[in-house]
Amino acid sequence: MSTERLVPQRERTADDRGHNDDCHERWLRLTNRRTGQPDYRDEWFDEQCGGCRSWIALTGELGRDWGACTHPGSAFDGRVRFEHDGCELFRIREDGSFG
Template identity: 55%
Template sequence: MTAEFDHVTRNETEMDSIHERWLGDRNRGRGGHEYEESWAGEQCGGCRFWVPLAGRVGHDYGVCANALSPFDGRVRFEHDGCDVFADAGRWLIPEDFG
């Protein structure tokens, strides 16, 4: 017998847990002494290679699609970044892809 379940979570507590867990994988935490102010304008959400996830979680997370990035193919926080940032000219959101 196969268990039936809703594969898409809509539970706010679970979504918050996912958010907190994924935050630990950031490349550029703003609280560190090594954080450079120039990085503030080079965040994943404004990169042309940023593909936001769908729904509520997509307003905070997306996938990097830059083959030159060490994060290519990985889920990233919108305010994170890397050394191969490519400016999209604006912040990208899930509705841009729907």
């Protein structure tokens, strides 16, 4: 057993700018599709998570760019996704909204 003392982490909130920036950078590495990648297809631009009816935005500052996938058939179901990411199970929102 380690003799190191556990240092309690300070509580995080949805408006903790430093924490949000760290999450944003860390989570970007997990995206499925990046608009800057050479094999990014033009049709994917209109099929981004932020426009999918299965994407629900987070609250607070992170909710401006991040949400959870709720599509039961998606490999990303229950995972935090960048609004500009996407997958093959995209379903357009009937009201045409984004984010």
